[in-house]
Amino acid sequence: MQMARMLTPHTYAPSRTLRRFCVVVFAISFGVQAHAQDWVHIESSNGVDRIRIAAAGFKPLSSDPATTGYKHLFDLTLYSDLNSAGIFDLVSQSLAPMSEPGTPAEMAVAQWSAAPASAAMVAFGSLNVIGGNIVVDGWLYDTHNTVDPKVLGQQYSEPASDESTRHIAHEFADEIILRLGGGLPGIAETHIFYVNEQGGNKEIWEMDYDGQEQHQITRLGTITLSPRISPDGNRLAFASLGHDGWNIRVFSMLLGRMVSFPAIGGTNLSPAWSSDGRQIAFSSSRSGDPEIYIGDEAGNNLRRITAYVGPDVSPVWNPRTNSQLAWISGRTGLPQLYIMDSDGTNVQRMTDGGYATSPSWSPNGQFIAFAWDRKYGPGVPGGQDIYVMEVATRKWIQLTHDTGRCDFPSWSPDGRHIVFESGSGKSSDIWTMLADGTGRHKLTTNGTGTMPNWSWR
Amino acid sequence: MATRIHIAASPNTGSTNLAGSFFLHVLFAGSIVLFAWMHHALGNTWGDTTQTTGAIQASMVDAIPLPATAPPTDNVLATDNPSQNPAPLTPATVAKPRPNEILIQNKVKQPTKIAERATPSILHPQSVAPSNRIPAGEAPGLQIAVSTVQLATGTSSMSVPASDFGARYAYYVNGINHTVSNNWWQQEADPRASNGHSVTLLFDVLRDGTPTNVRVEKASGSISLDLSARHALQRVEGFGPLPDTYRGDRITVEYTFDYQLH
Numbered sequence: 001m002q003m004a005r006m007l008t009p010h011t012y013a014p015s016r017t018l019r020r021f022c023v024v025v026f027a028i029s030f031g032v033q034a035h036a037q038d039w040v041h042i043e044s045s046n047g048v049d050r051i052r053i054a055a056a057g058f059k060p061l062s063s064d065p066a067t068t069g070y071k072h073l074f075d076l077t078l079y080s081d082l083n084s085a086g087i088f089d090l091v092s093q094s095l096a097p098m099s100e101p102g103t104p105a106e107m108a109v110a111q112w113s114a115a116p117a118s119a120a121m122v123a124f125g126s127l128n129v130i131g132g133n134i135v136v137d138g139w140l141y142d143t144h145n146t147v148d149p150k151v152l153g154q155q156y157s158e159p160a161s162d163e164s165t166r167h168i169a170h171e172f173a174d175e176i177i178l179r180l181g182g183g184l185p186g187i188a189e190t191h192i193f194y195v196n197e198q199g200g201n202k203e204i205w206e207m208d209y210d211g212q213e214q215h216q217i218t219r220l221g222t223i224t225l226s227p228r229i230s231p232d233g234n235r236l237a238f239a240s241l242g243h244d245g246w247n248i249r250v251f252s253m254l255l256g257r258m259v260s261f262p263a264i265g266g267t268n269l270s271p272a273w274s275s276d277g278r279q280i281a282f283s284s285s286r287s288g289d290p291e292i293y294i295g296d297e298a299g300n301n302l303r304r305i306t307a308y309v310g311p312d313v314s315p316v317w318n319p320r321t322n323s324q325l326a327w328i329s330g331r332t333g334l335p336q337l338y339i340m341d342s343d344g345t346n347v348q349r350m351t352d353g354g355y356a357t358s359p360s361w362s363p364n365g366q367f368i369a370f371a372w373d374r375k376y377g378p379g380v381p382g383g384q385d386i387y388v389m390e391v392a393t394r395k396w397i398q399l400t401h402d403t404g405r406c407d408f409p410s411w412s413p414d415g416r417h418i419v420f421e422s423g424s425g426k427s428s429d430i431w432t433m434l435a436d437g438t439g440r441h442k443l444t445t446n447g448t449g450t451m452p453n454w455s456w457r
Numbered sequence: 458m459a460t461r462i463h464i465a466a467s468p469n470t471g472s473t474n475l476a477g478s479f480f481l482h483v484l485f486a487g488s489i490v491l492f493a494w495m496h497h498a499l500g501n502t503w504g505d506t507t508q509t510t511g512a513i514q515a516s517m518v519d520a521i522p523l524p525a526t527a528p529p530t531d532n533v534l535a536t537d538n539p540s541q542n543p544a545p546l547t548p549a550t551v552a553k554p555r556p557n558e559i560l561i562q563n564k565v566k567q568p569t570k571i572a573e574r575a576t577p578s579i580l581h582p583q584s585v586a587p588s589n590r591i592p593a594g595e596a597p598g599l600q601i602a603v604s605t606v607q608l609a610t611g612t613s614s615m616s617v618p619a620s621d622f623g624a625r626y627a628y629y630v631n632g633i634n635h636t637v638s639n640n641w642w643q644q645e646a647d648p649r650a651s652n653g654h655s656v657t658l659l660f661d662v663l664r665d666g667t668p669t670n671v672r673v674e675k676a677s678g679s680i681s682l683d684l685s686a687r688h689a690l691q692r693v694e695g696f697g698p699l700p701d702t703y704r705g706d707r708i709t710v711e712y713t714f715d716y717q718l719h
Contacts (some may be wrong), residue, residue, distance in 0.1 A: 051606065087635075121628065142628055148702055180628055182636030183666050183697035192546070305700065364692065393644055 017135065051180055052110055054091035054119035055079050058136070059102030061128035070134055070165045071127050076246070077166050078123065080210060081173030081188040084441075086416045086434045087181050091117045102126035104139060104150070113143035120144060121151065123176060134160040136171045140179065152179055166212060182246065184414045185457075192410075192443070193227040193236065193418055194430055194452040205252070206240055209412070209432070209454075211443030218251055220258075226270045230277050230297075231456040235259070237271040237280060246303075248299065250281050261299045273297075273317035275456070283313040283327075292327055305344035311335070314358060317342075320365025326350075328357055337370055339391065350394055355384070358408045362415050366390060367435075369399075369409040369418055386420050399437035410454045411435075419443070419452040600635035622708055626700045633662070633696050637712060640692040646716055654679050655715040656686045661707045666695040674711065686714040 018074035031176040055078050060071040079196050083090045095116045099125045101107040112122045125138035141154035152175055158164035170188035177186030187209055196205040196216070204227045207214040218224055220240060236251040246267040252259045266286030273280055281294045287304070290311040295302040306312040310331035318324040318339075326339045337350040337359055348369070360369045375382035386406045389396040400406045404424040411418055412432075419432045427447035433440040443449070623630050656677035661670045671690045677681055690712075699708065 051631070145625060148625060150702065151700065153701075179700075180632060181697070182632035182634075182639075183693070184636070229467050323484065364640075452580065454715040 015165060027420040040113070047309070050087060050089040051121060052089040052091065052119050053121040053123065053176075053180075054096050054117055054129070055082055055110075056096065056122060056124035057100045058124070058138075059100040059106075059126045059324065061102065061126050063418045064129070066160070067127065067129045070129065070160065070162075073162055073165045074127055074136065075167045077210075077281050078173055081170060081186070082123070082176065084210070084417075084432075084439060085173070085177050085181070085186060085188075086439065087177065091119050100124075101420070103137075104141075107141060107159065109141060109149055112141075121176075121180065123172075125172075129160050132160055133157050134165055134168065136172070138175075140176050152176060158390075163213065166208070170208075181414075184212075184416070187412045187414050187417060187454075190413060190457060191229075191455045192430065192452050193229050194444070195225060195227065195450045196444075197448040204236065204276070205449075207443065211430075214444070217253075224249075226451055227453050228271050228273055229253075229453060229455045231275055232277055233455055235297075237261075237273065238268045239282075241269065248280075250299075264293075264299075264302065270314045270323075272316045274317045274322045279317075279322070281317065281325060283311075283315065287385035292325065292344075305340070305342070307344075316359050316361050316368075318361050318365050319363050326359040326361055326368050328359065330427060334376060337368065337372075339368075346420050350389060350391075357384075360410045360413045360418075362435075363389075363413055364415050367415075369411060369435075371407040371409065371420075386418065386437075388418075397437075399433065399435075400440075401437075403440075408451045410452055412454045413457050417454075419454050421450050421452060423447070495704055622703065626703065629696070629700055633710060634714075636693055637689055641689035641714060642685060643716065645688060646682040647679060647718075650716055651677065651679040651682035651716040652718045653716070654682055655713055656683050657713045658686055658690065658709060659709060659711055660690055661709050662696055662699065663704055663707050664699050666697045666699065668696065668710075677714075677716075679716075681715055682714065686712075689714070 036348050055075070057075050057431050058071055058078075060067045079090070079093070082088050089146040089215070094143070095118060095455065096119075097111050099106075099108070101110065103126065107122075107124060109122070110249040111117075112119045120143060121140060122143055123138065123140050125136060125228040127137075128135050134157070136156045138154050138156070139150060139431075141149040142151050143149065154172060154175055156171060158168060173188040174186035177188070178184070181436050190209045191206050191211055193204055193206050194200050201221055202223045202225065202252070203216055203220065204218040204224055205214060206217050217227075218238075222241050224238050224240045227236055229236050234252065234254050236253060237248060238251070239246055240249045242249075242263075244263055245265075246269055247263045248261055248268045248271045250259050250261045251257070264284060264286050266288075267290070268282055268284045268286050269290075271280055271282040278295055278297055280297060280299065281292060283290045284293050285291070289309065290313050292306045292312050292315045293302050293304050305325075306327075306329070308329070308331045310329060312327055312329045313335075315325045315327040318326070323342050324339055325342055326337060329338050330334045330336075332349075334353070334355050335357060336353075337356040338347055339350060351372065354372055354374040356370055356372045358371045361367075361371065367390055369386060369388045371384050371388045373382065384405045384407060385398055385400040385403075386409045387396050399418070400420075400422070403422050405428075406420055406422045409420040414436055417432055418435055419430060421428050422431050423429060428450045429445065429447055430441060430443045430449040430452045431440055593709055654677035655675075656673065656679075657675040659670075659672050659674045660668050668690055671687060673683060673687075699705075
């Protein structure tokens, strides 16, 4: 009996322990799930109201089908540019008056300032094809200023084509954004470079900021990664796999061919231009361990600025000062985001855990966007999303939620937009969004776009 | 030539097997005895009666000092297993005064005098007649001379003194306000010293939109707040070109940074 009594606790112990273990595991898993659903919301607009603007349809001055076609393309592009600028409250086309004023004389301002349009600004103009050239007259009027409503008046003329029609619309939109956006130039004329996979090879492609005009840049027949356009837009640096391993290579946009860049041995990845275009930082494993190196624009005068066990990769410059770099280091285990001065001193760790990759420093130097899997580990809920951290305070916000694996953020030159890669499995596409995570839309659709990089202007 | 191999059975196989078995048994028994002796002599001695000289020593005693059992009580709620609660306190008996006793009054103590204090005047909220004036900065639309932006900590407001620039080009004034307020990093100001203070800066905007000649018109008293306001202007590269129809070569802007913690 005593033996039985003694044995009883032992025979019960595993099941009770198992039950307790299960309870703890469930509690932890539910706790983690509940925590993973926490959303941090920060208003980035500072409470500043957006300007309500209307884009009237441009008036075609001839009735031939070509002009009508250009007019529709122009209207569509201008509307899209103003809508995605991030600083306007655009009057819906269903609320705008039906009229298409082609000249200031035809413009009835009161019609646009009254409800339901209630526009504070209205863009209008005319479009014509004269002698093979498309001629566009565009105006921007302040509807509240009855004395002198004209804010902007421009005329454009280019050889008629779909491409030039889009280009004129981009130029006009950028003029409007420059006038009304507090001095920050628009991004409608900027480009996005990205990696596109075709037939087992990965080549660098280029497209307009809105996803139009996608075309191939490099034809190396190999795998190329991490394209980075120089600040002047003349040189494109990237990492490419050749017969001597991974090396930094440079493509001249002016010459349309590769230009020399020294191969220093080891695996060399993720080049980054300083904003003055005079220095280039990249990671190299020539010494065995991936470390950050800085050289001049031609790849000479290399100096190593990290010396710590563990990989140091993905450097980016602070474009405001060029005196700091952010990069990803695995010196404490999982890769984390760090910043340091450009001489390798003053190292600061920015992320407190998880799995951080692909930093991109905002043009005004205030923020770093990066991809972060905050709950990295087997069986842990959560995924890789785009985050933005304020460098001075290390406060961060999460920009993407539940949209699959997001990576490779890159800031637009106006600091209002971020382009990034999002996908699942082997498929990935390029997306843009405003820097507060709203206004997200897809730029590529074939599932092969990756590693986008926004041009500097 | 053939080779023949002959294998013959040994005649005394049975006796050899018996001897070998006996030898193995003796060897086995001997090894057990040897192991027991070695274990006794060299192994640990747990459980035997020998005195140990280690740091910890246990010795057998006749009795263990168990807690004494509680005596039975008359309490009907008592059980065989009395609780550890203390017994209820018996009320102290107070002797009744005898009928012939006379109570002696205590000596009356004069209250100490306290100097009178002035009654604090209470400020009652006064009702203010609603004004029909539209407050600057809250008017709808853009046709305003003064532009105010509500920020996370406080507000920033600006005006363009002199001329009717603000009225004619309200969109440009608003653009300046957006840009400066976006570049004002309020965390640079010390919250304790800056709360409730405001600093007013004056600066010029050139024809190409570049801010220049930044000077403090009215300091806040908080050095960090003044510096944060100056830094905001330093971060701005430009506000965009002045309106085409504006004839002047520059405008002067008065900008107030108001720090209020909510």
